[in-house]
Amino acid sequence: MDMTPLLLAEIQFLASFSFLALFMALALALSWMLLFFKLRVRLTGDAGWTAAYRFWVRIFALCFALALAACLPVLAQLGSLWGGLMDKIGNVAGPLLGYAVLSVFVLKSCFLGVMLFGQRRVSDTVHTLSVFMVALGLLLATAWMAAVHSWMQTPDGVAMVDGRYQVYDWFQVIFNPSFGWSLSLTVLGAALAASFLIMGVTALQALRRPPGDGERCAFKTALIVAVLASLLQALAASGMGDVISRYQPVKAATLAGYWHSGDEPELILLGWPDAATQTNRVLLAIHDTGGRWLGHDSKGYLGLDKFTGPRPPVALSFWLLRVSALLALMMSVASVLTLMRTLRRRMDLAALGLFWRKVLVGMSFSGSLLVVLGWCVSLVGLLPYAVNRSINLSDVFSQATSSTLLLSIAGYTALYVVLIAAFLGMLLHAVRYGVVPVRKTTGGAA
Template identity: 55%
Template sequence: MILPPLLLGRVQFTVCLGFLAFFMALALALSWLLLFFKLKARASGNAGWTAAYRFWVRIFALAFVLTLAAAVPVLVQVGTIWSGLMDRIGNVAGPLLGFAVLSVFALKSCFLGVMLFGQRRVPEAVHTLSVFMVALGQLVAVFWVLALVSWMQTPDGAVAVDGRYQVFDWMAVLINPSLKLTLGINVLLAALTVAFMIMGITAWQALRRPLDDGERLGFRVALVVACLAIVALAPAGLKAANMIAHYQPAKAAAAAGFWNEGDSPDLLLFGWPDAESGSNLGSVAIPGAAERWLGRNVNGKLLALENYSGMQPPVALTFWSLRVMVYMCALMFVAAWATLLRLRTRGLDPALLSRGWLRALSALTFSGGLVLLSGWVLTLAGLQPYVVNGAVTQTEVLSAATGRGLMYGTLGYVLLYGLLLWAFVSMLFHAARYGVVPIRKFARAAA
């Protein structure tokens, strides 16, 4: 059975972009955390900070390489699956993607070698500067990518002339209505992803052997980052919901499961949106609580899914991707703050936690990544059937690729990315079990 090419194209692109987003977030948050470790090591002279840096810089290197590798299929698919896209938005997307690539090579790659291999070959100040430049380059590259993604969600600063977008205000393109929230939320999710990964790995280590100073210090930093990021994410998420209601009311209606104008705008906690019946099956809801997060027409009436007949996003996928984000964030909030309160008078030492508590933290190692991926699914699925909100549909830019070719390509990418994820996780736990290879001190030649 061959699925429709449009569906296969959506699945393949979502899989590849999700893989890229996960490792891009890891590299972003780890780069700044490594800079913090370096600065603390220089300021305090505590060897534990250096040990924490030496362990997690190996994981950063893996994430960096996988980010570069994952970016290539995404760029290729823009031409092979969405072959008409660059013809429509190339004047906007081309410069932004070009600056992203330039940022990678100018600010990251030029300093990456010094960061990874020059710790004992260059002065400490030079090495610290290289770590900072890599972190800065990572942030700048992510900025250009998210600027393009946010522009496609809320296009501004460009107008379509004969089907092609022409830019009339680059500042409006860059600082489009959703950029600040898109950038802020993705940075917070990246911080959560890395924080819970460090906490989970440290908890896993504590279950098997005594922790060293570097592992304790890494856990303390990760715990504080997790607590701050999860609190900051709540108001950012509420602002994002209001923005979606204003600019993407169809996505808001799908996320709320709001089918008909005459329905009560209930906040659904659980349920299954059924497209055939236009209702939510087995729903548990708070009556009238979703009204503020739904779009309205010029007359002030709430916009329901029935207003977008034939142009609705995939309702069940949009609905549940949002709830996975919310429920996992609630679980992570409880885990982070309960751990902080439990250890607040004991130096935030994870070795003092019970084995059951350590197992729970270990089980949440990749919870931040799950939230991050759910957010990207919500972003991509909720935009459908458009690729540029309200202007360009995916059908218009879909290539002439056959369903069979897309199906084989999708299966190939799923298998490849599954293998790479397995390898990454295996190497992560191998390093956690056995540690890292010591850095050899090179003797200076006698003068």
């Protein structure tokens, strides 16, 4: 493969954005689970929910810090790699990104400190309210980011004037055709990432010692979330497929590996698209069912031959989608089987055998991987455009040499490896030694 500067820049930005998306997703989902733990403490007074909160609030704080740190490389690369992009879409993306940053700044300044360090200094009601505001702030920040991303996929409410997008309807910009499904997939992916992490960590704790009340409460919550999120994600993915087939037919044909327009194709489950011959080496397919998420006109389904100009990398997009779908299916099966194994024991972690606990430990980061793969499918399927069928990345690329970009990629990779290793190290330390209890200076539940 010819590693051109443009390709290297795309790889660097995708890696940095994936790192941000991963820890933003974990922080988002954990914040809402922590709120649930707090509410259960207030309703039941069960010490197990308090133990679950005290353990996972430490992991949330670490994820939030890493997500906050990951914002800087992404914002820096928007200027250093794609210098002309904000000049063209700044009137749209600027305010939306500003609102996302403002949401994070407000929750960090006003509520995060109370949530993490004020538990002994404020009443339990105020502390619970702070946890809610942090969760709400992260959801709002995620929604603003989803608005930017979905608008770049399905731009609406704008007009191109003198080479720049001008907004004539902010409602259409924000609530563009793919916004709802994009936000849904983002939230559900975050829920899967956090729930499988919790199930894996609690299973690892159960391998070391009999599970305590805190592990049982956290595991039960994560299992329910994993089952619901895995089922809902399939519906959201189907809805997003309908939007893609309507507004991004070239992306739909790319993901399906559909080369030649005409009758309904087979649904290729396993295979390999060959760009040289414009055919597919099919290993496993379902006949006459491949048109569900393809664009079409009066003459039939739209294949890649209908579209002139640049298009996404077919083989990469094709396989990213199938690996994502396979991983999502594995997670759905694992969560449902775990529920079936534990349902008679009220979803008690202790009901799982040694083998199944090891399975859950091995799948601890399957949800995190699915988050990264999902973003890769979306972004790679948009290539070579920054805004769908409008702004080509090559037109906004800030020229840089391959050697400079290779050094930059190596540096960022080393940084991300160190940060992920530190995260894993602190997570394993917490699994082994637990957390120090928080003692309040006044009466009331912690």
